[in-house]
Amino acid sequence: MEAHAHYLSWMSQNELIFLCGEKVLNAILEERQDAIYYGLIVDATLERFVEFLVFNAKTGKDITIEVLSVLEINQIPLEDCRAQGYDNGSNMCGKVKGVKRRILEKNNQALFSPCGAHSLNRISVNTAKIFPEVVIFFCNVESMYVFSRIVLQDAVLPIAKHYPRILKALDYILQEMSTTLQPKIYSTVVGLKKYFSSFQGLVMAVFWHKLLSCIDELNIIIQAKGISLEAEANLIKNLQQEIQNLRDSWADILQESRLVAQEMKLLPVLPEKSTRLHSIATPDASEQSTAEDKFETCVVYRVLDFFLQDLED
Incomplete structure (x- = not known):
């Protein structure tokens, strides 16, 4: 029987991929x-990609060692580096032990520029973790999205834009589907209905919609190709003014x-009951402060x- 050579085995394919990758890498290194x-x-591949690295340890020190090793293997002098760009994790851009600081100690001309979009997202995430009222709001938002995928089998549009529809959907589920829901899911729906039927839930939705809209618009702009650092800095200043x-x-x-x-037909009244936030209000806060005053001072202004x-930082 006549044998036929073929080059479709995994070994042949891997060899072809390796040779192509080597060719591309050499072109990048020559450039x-x-x-x-x-x-x-x-952690990004916007320009010239050199290598994937597997980080078993993720401290700033370990990542720096790996990065310097790749530079050395590829004969790329660190002293020629003029820029660093990472996300805003402490292991990457920490002031003391981050990769940024360790590289700067070896080459003080490798100036660091953070990812603008990641910076703005990080601020939102940090805020959502710090303030109890905000934590409660986003926990309910998250539950709504998870529940909608499991039960409604449909994507829920931004809550602030479709508030009445969401309440109607929750009402329908409680009235028409209650007997078919598992107890845990039924309890979740009851909790969602109670929260989003409250004036506090509505106020938080309106407030965060306005705040995040400002950030989302800026995120799109600062990720545009060719935008300068000066333009980004001015846009951040504009965002500060918008938030003010x-x-x-x-x-x-x-x-x-x-x-x-x-x-x-929701009662437009914030709850009088104090929360953990109220306990950290300023000492001279009036005992007669209304619920709206407390919400303004302890939630909105602090956020x-x-x-x-x-x-500013």
């Missing part, structure tokens, strides 16, 4: 050598929430001030 100076990016404007116009946002609540300070 770098001609340019002399370069920027170092870890939100702070100054809180009374209008609250009034807007009241009008929406009235249309939806926005946190955003403004983090943007």
Whole structure:
């Protein structure tokens, strides 16, 4: 029987991939050598990709050792590095033990520029973890999204834009599907209905919709190809002003929430009961402060001030 050679085995395919990768890498290294100076990016592949690294240990020290090892293997002098770009994790950009600091100690001309989009997202995430009222809101939002995928089998559009539909959907589930739901899921729906039927749930949805809209718009712009650092810095300043404007116009946002609540036949009143946030209000806070005053001082202003300070940093 006549034998036929073929080159479709996994060994042949892997060899072809390796040779192609080697060709591309050599082209990148030659381009770098001609340019002399370069920027170092870890955890992204925006420009010239050199190598995948497996990090069993993820401390700043361990990652730095791996990165320097790759540079040495590929004969890329660290002294020619003029830029660093990482996410904002402490192991990457920490002021003392991060990769950024360790590289700067070896080459003080390797200036660091953080990922702008990741910076803004990090501020949102940090805020959502710190303030109890915000934690409760986002826990309910997360439960809504998880529940919608399991039961409704349909993507839920932004809650602030479709608030009445969401409440109607929850009502329908409680009235028409209650006998078919598992106890845990039924309990989740009851909790969601109770929270999003409250004025506090509505106010938080309106407030966060306005705040995150500002950030989302900026995120899209600062990730545009070719935008300069100067332009990004100016955009961050503009965002600071937008957030300050939100702070100054809180009374209008609250009034807007009241009008929406009235249309939806929700009682437009915030709960009088104190929360953990109220216990850390300023010592001279009036004992006669209304629930709205407390919410304004202990939730809205603290969240926005946190955003403004983090943007400034």
